[in-house]
Amino acid sequence: MGAARLNSFDDWVDYFRAWQKDIDLDPSVNSGYTFEAKYGDLHGPAIEFGDFKGDRKWEKILEVPDQRIRDALLHLITYQGDTEFASVEQQRHLLATAPTPHDLEALVRVMREEMRHGWQMCHLLMSHFGDSGRLEAQKMLERRATRGERLLGSFNVPVENWLDFFTYTQFIDRDGKFQLGMLSHSAFAPLARSMGPMLKEESFHLGTGNNGLKRIVRAGRLPIPLMQKYFNKWVPTAYDLFGTDGSSSAHWAYVWGLKGRFDEDQNPHPAERDRLNEYARGLYAEEIRGLVEALNRDLPEGAPPLYLPDEKFNRRIGEHAGGRFAVDGRPLDEAAYARHLAEVLPGDEDRRRASAIGREEGFILPRQA
Ligand SMILES: [Fe+2]
């Protein structure tokens, strides 16, 4: 893909088609599907929190009262959009190894909807943000997960097999639900309106992950410690997605009304503005803890229970970034930590075994009614 100058949304659509070709996306993923921007309802007409609380939400970028606020908004939309296209780059090769026709259908739907989410974010950028929006919408189709160029860690990690896919949709798409929920309270009305339809679609992705893991556990063939290794691989990257501790950008996004708390409309307490990322991560951790407990109720006799790695384990962002902690939170010295990582993360033999899910009869139950 050469350097282009995107003057209109139609130009962007051409660029999007070129991106699909460039990542070698199977054309069947598009067939019968119409990509479109969808705008739903606002939680309400007035800004819900922060310094502008009570003012009318901003419909146009010129109504946004400060250049710094416009820049922060551009940044939030760009980061969200980047994850959407990245996930398709990560997942597209799994079309060839779907364990059942139902799973193939689910994967196609997930990829279509992620592309629609990226389309939606680019529609915002192209419609409201002038030259800088056009440039970001273009660059979004030029970075590649496969080259490690995506903006956030989880989206540069290879998704190699269907155990990866179900773990990813369970934990990483679920992070997406939290991010979209927080943006649904945004003072910038076109962004807030984008979130309803996206959240609806996102819930199918999470369900796909949760269900897939449940079907594997209930089938009783995959060793549970192997599934645990995939949890260890993905959950720390999901924690990282909530951002740094004591984040000033989360603070300002809140003060400016751009990104609320996930439970903004139900939480009667004032926000702790310097602990917003920690708060969101805590809500997320609580939710996934419940899901892991539910999976444990379906374990085969004698299997060791699944668990979430400690929040300090293998973090790249936040106060424990680069620390050497075990999955149970114990601090380790350098040599012990290297050995530990080799034990608790998927190795070559684990990856070979995991890739059998798509091929071996009985590893996963058929779709549950
Ligand atoms: Fe998405």
Ligand SMILES: [Fe+2]
């Ligand atoms: Fe998703």
